[in-house]
Amino acid sequence: MLNRTADNVARATPEPLARKVRGISDKGLAWLFISPTILLLLAINIFPLFWAIYLSFTNYRANRSNEVVKNLGFANYQRILGDQDVWIAMQTTAHFVFWTILLQTVIGFTLAWLIDRKFRGHAFWTTVILVPMMLSPAVVGNFWRFLYQPQTGLFNYLVAFFTGVPPSSFEMLGSVQLAPWAIIIVDTWMWTPYVMLICLAGLRSIPEYIYEAAEVDRASNWRQFWSITLPMALPFIMLAVLFRGIENFKMFDMVNLLTGGGPGSTTEVASITLKRQAFESWRTGYSSAFAIILFVAVFGLANIYVKALNKVKQR
């Protein structure tokens, strides 16, 4: 049937066109189909990357189009690696990545494990839990700003209700001690459902017969969790950690909306520093070098992590 249709199409093709097409091999045809996508990728991903690498060795400033561009060698890289403010931003990023991943993994896995019990109404609760993840970060950032408002925000009133501390006596976004945690809370609230979803897929992929065999062997629930559930769900958990790690390493929107990097530079993560250098101070060459360093760091760490993930999967 399929061959007959193909024959009909071939017969209906005008002779001059058919003569041309006949000359193209299967491989050629495949290239013809994927070349628009490849060209697009080259234009919007690969070319900017190489252009940024080139700029990172220069003193180029996007706001000084008339200025002569000088080659600085590795001077931009040396300055960045010796810049104390950059290291503080990297530490802030590391602190943020560590705590968000830890909290999201623990809470996400716990929620997935509970949802996997398939209690009555679990489908409804799954949908409810997933809602924060479906919201736009811009919306989330703005409404949490209101929630954290020290005089009228609901968050302060809730804390006051449970602890007895006066609501306007602390500022989640204005305090040096609390601002980093304010962002961690929002990111955890928004992205724990994502981790939960991946963990749930992992838990659902564990064959039932393994638990049945364990029960025959009289393994306790605790033993079953440590010896079956956790090891078999581990590759999924690690995958979730990888995704969230990469995402949070380059976190920008939420921090920008909630604190803008403040108070002072307390929550200034690497991406905020990068944006300030690139689009506020207009140090294009310097910020390109910074972007390349961040790219190499994320790429390197992700590669090491993927190797570890593969080892866990092979076990």
Next chain:
Amino acid sequence: MKSSLKLALGLASAMVASTVVSNAAHAEDLTLCWAAWDPANALVELSKDFTKQTGIGMKFEFVPWTNYADRFLNELNSHGKLCDLIIGDSQWIGGAAENGHYVKLNDFFDKEKISMDDFVPATVLGYSEWPKNTPNYWALPAMADAVGWTYRKDWFSRPELQAEFKAKYGRDLAPPKTYDELKDIAKFFQGRDIDGKKVYGAYIFTERGSEGITMGVTNVLYDYGFQYENPKKPYDMKRFVNSAGAVKGLEFYKDLYKCCTAPGMTDAYMSEGLDAFKSGQVAMQMNWFAFFPGLYKDPNVGGDKIGFFPNPAGPQAHFTQLGGQGISVVSYSDHKDDALKYIKWFAQPAVQQKWWEIGGYSALKAVVEAPSFPHSAPFAPDFLASMQMVKDFWAEPSYATLLQAMQKRVHDYVVADQGTAQEALDSLVKDWTATFQDDGKM
């Protein structure tokens, strides 16, 4: 079938024709770019007269202050044609002139007999000249502005508060003349219950992202002896930026922020100040004069309830931060001739007079030095006094880098309690020195 085809062709031709006609009608429109705020709305009204007189339509591109610099500097740097005319911030003038973003206006001014001597000298220096103090003009002073203060006149005039204040400080509760007096008044009101509502002493700029905290702190720093550079040796900043007086000024700003502002004001600029004042939260508010006409008209806190005063003096000097902008023709515009026509029209004394009357701030001497000017609005005398003592931030091509460095060092110290005032200003000298060295100026 044939008639349907004819109908379809007729409709299509009509659509094409209407598009062409409509494009032709808008081909002469000028686009003016500025910040989205009260004076911009006044300018829309004012520009209707220009369209009436010349037949040239006006379009406006207004962007909120927080994105204003990002948006329009990107536009200029990418040689965009969006703006034919731009009312750009005073600090942009160096970069815009050196990078060829603005059209130099000297020949045009000569031809049209527009003299810069007719404008308030501080505005010519701040908005038009580059290099500074040379007769090279890149903009016409468009919107004169400076930092000033508003206060709750109705609270200040309450007999019981006046008596209490006099008993405590030995003087009348009146608009402060010095920063020490301002702090006393702010402390007096801080946390006080007025009409069943807790109020706070003062509102000051603390914003980190764009220019807020710098535009606030400089008012105090100037008065305490801060100078950008050695007057005898350009770019020599040691002991001028971080002088003992400047350190004291920075400490004062932090003290004022800690003792006398409302909670949550860690990242606040113009609009947060307006909200705080309009909601009856603060006794005194630092803000730009540009907002004062709107505040005076406010039904809740305007009229008899509001008073104004210029920036108070410090122990060493009496200055205030210059705001405001000049209007320039963008060199990438396809409508430069029409844009120049707009500037010629805008420079006329009658237009400048109307500009002041409807909510803009004219920089033309004929308007602001007229005998009737001080009586034309309750804030007019203070505006006039302020324009005589203005000082501006760096207007160098690297102003954005210099500004970001100051934003960081000051915010880190004042709001985030990091380090000392001396360390903050020492670091600022280092940052600024590195920037000027990169520029080859040191």
